[in-house]
Amino acid sequence: MSSKLEAIGIAKRYGDAVALEATDLVVQAGEFLTLLGPSGSGKTTLLQMISGLVAPSAGRIEIDGRDVTHVEPGKRGIGMVFQSYALFPHMSVWDNVAYGLRMRRKSRDEVRAAVDDALSMVRMTEYAKRFPKELSGGQQQRIALARCFAYRPSVILLDEPLGALDKKLREHMQSEIRRLHKELGATFVYVTHDQDEALTLSDRICLMNQARIEQVGTPADLYDRPATRFAAGFIGHSNLLEGALDDARGTSGEPILLAAGGRIPLPINAIGASLAGGASVAPGARHTLLVRPEAPRLVEPERGFVDGTIADVVFFGSDTRVQLAMNDGSELTVRCERSLSPRIGDKVGLVWDPYRTTLLHV
Ligand SMILES: Nc1ncnc2c1ncn2[C@@H]1O[C@H](COP(=O)(O)OP(=O)(O)OP(=O)(O)O)[C@@H](O)[C@H]1O
Ligand SMILES: [Mg+2]
Known part of the structure; x- marks a missing residue:
């Protein structure tokens, strides 16, 4: 072109x-x-x-x-x-x-x-x-x-x-x-x-x-x-998880963000020394992670990166939006299949592929 x-x-x-x-x-x-x-x-x-x-x-x-x-x-x-x-x-x-x-x-x-x-x-x-x-x-x-x-x-x-x-x-x-x-x-x-x-x-x-x-x-x-x-906010629904990097790395050497009351692995190769855009990987550095609603999967409590309680379930035709109250008081929206029939008050954990999340620069 x-x-x-x-x-x-x-x-x-x-x-x-x-x-x-x-x-x-x-x-x-x-x-x-x-x-x-x-x-x-x-x-x-x-x-x-x-x-x-x-x-x-x-x-x-x-x-x-x-x-x-x-x-x-x-x-x-x-x-x-x-x-x-x-x-x-x-x-x-x-x-x-x-x-x-x-x-x-x-x-x-x-x-x-x-x-x-x-x-x-x-x-x-x-x-x-x-x-x-x-x-x-x-x-x-x-x-x-x-x-x-x-x-x-x-x-x-x-x-x-x-x-x-x-x-x-x-x-x-x-x-x-x-x-x-x-x-x-x-x-x-x-x-x-x-x-x-x-x-x-x-x-x-x-x-x-x-x-x-x-x-x-x-x-x-x-x-x-x-x-x-x-x-992130203008296009699509976005969950923004804010927190600081943990002193310890994850099992593959990835930095861990302490956010939403849990330990969240960041999208970075085990050996990679810097995050996207050269952002700091020093323990304590603060970051914001974007997690789109379709990335997480519901699992048993304490089996995921973060835990929460289902606060609301909204029917959207092809799928269901689940509103979660996280353990630290923050909120997260997750899309899930209707067949999972989530119920208000259920305690759940969330996991996702870290590479489906994005670290924001500003
Ligand atoms: N003739 C003008 N005189 C003074 N200010 C103007 C003039 N035309 C536009 N502006 C200002 O320039 C800015 C950009 O306006 P513009 O019309 O390009 O916005 P837009 O993105 O098209 O908004 P919208 O979605 O409302 O159409 C606005 O703050 C507007 O008030
Ligand atoms: Mg215009």
Whole structure:
């Protein structure tokens, strides 16, 4: 893969307020990259600087290796789709989709072919003669997508395009967007604050927090190896076990974290001298370990790394979430098979593969 889009030291200030700190980001050709993060983290600001609608305070944007920082939005070869569909109410669906092509002075035949093609892609051919107000929210969003796809931009920017739709329709449109991304072969940069949407859609996720990039990686990277406490907390459910390293090592020489009232082996080779990121292995050093709910297995009390009492059992369809009150007063959430039929008040132990846990750096 080659790089399609690059943000180099791009930054935005409004007076004294920093909307985006100096940021570097590379998006590969044909990639589906999602900007994910809480409200106000700078997602829209970054996207708008890529589009050219917002001028950066510093840094530059390159598309296909060309510096486009001072190129106007319409000449960057970019398509955009926003949360509000902004369809022209007085124009038919067909004319809405044709609008951008006519603006680009395409021939009548070219326009017809491109509009028909785009409408068929979003499966709206039979709605061509309707007006926007005669369409549902999901249908209007399809037309907004068709309007963008019609002139075949090689980069498509989408800012919370499904934000106004209800959950069921949103999930349906997510699979539509995945299909359209494959069909078009274009590079997608997609903004959402919904972690499930980001995990479902993306080749890579760029997690943003407080005007900067927190971590960039595949959905699996972010879920399995979050670099920070923020990343661990933002994606998926996380149990964070905090404690200090014991003086003694485990049977394979691994450091032992004293946390949640137990002795927890850390993910490190027996001979390995340092933890991930060079963190201290000195006895007494404090660490935070991320244990996802699906890692632990319930065992007899005192047979695991930690012990607790089942405080609550929540049914989740395919599995069950068990809430545990640990011996030191902390809480832990564990997913378990329904067949184990855990009961409130039962005392249990927990074990897991240390390599399914992650030591956080910050
Ligand atoms: N035109 C502006 N003038 C002043 N401050 C702005 C302007 N646009 C954005 N900001 C500020 O920059 C920060 C980042 O805003 P941005 O719109 O990029 O956030 P976001 O991640 O897209 O949030 P959301 O999920 O709510 O859309 C916010 O603190 C916002 O208030
Ligand atoms: Mg936004």
